[in-house]
Amino acid sequence: MFLASFEKLFLLAGIIAVVWYGFRFVSVLERVRARGRQAQQQARRPSPSAGGGTANARSTSTNVANVEETIRCRVCGAFVPARQPLRCGRGDCPFPA
Numbered sequence: 001m002f003l004a005s006f007e008k009l010f011l012l013a014g015i016i017a018v019v020w021y022g023f024r025f026v027s028v029l030e031r032v033r034a035r036g037r038q039a040q041q042q043a044r045r046p047s048p049s050a051g052g053g054t055a056n057a058r059s060t061s062t063n064v065a066n067v068e069e070t071i072r073c074r075v076c077g078a079f080v081p082a083r084q085p086l087r088c089g090r091g092d093c094p095f096p097a
Contacts, residue, residue, distance in 0.1 A: 068083070069083070070082055071085065073094065075094060076088045080095065
């Protein structure tokens with residue numbers, strides 16, 4: 001009698017495991033499909049910085065070339081260009097005019 005009960009519990013645990021891993025597998029597939037759809041939509045969409053093309057490497061190198069070093073004003077907290085810091089307009093601004 002205990003053996004039959006053990007077999008039923010073992011079968012029930014197996015069914016639960018199959019259903020659980022089945023749902024996990026389906027959810028992973030859905031995430032992969034969603035990523036694929038996003039990639040396709042981004043490939044179709046023209047890039048505004050590349051002049052309508054999809055050359056991501058070119059636009060990334062252009063963006064990196066436009067980066068400028070900044071420093072923070074110790075009085076007002078504004079970030080100003082490090083090469084030519086500008087006054088913020090306050091009387092106690094440490095930067096030259």
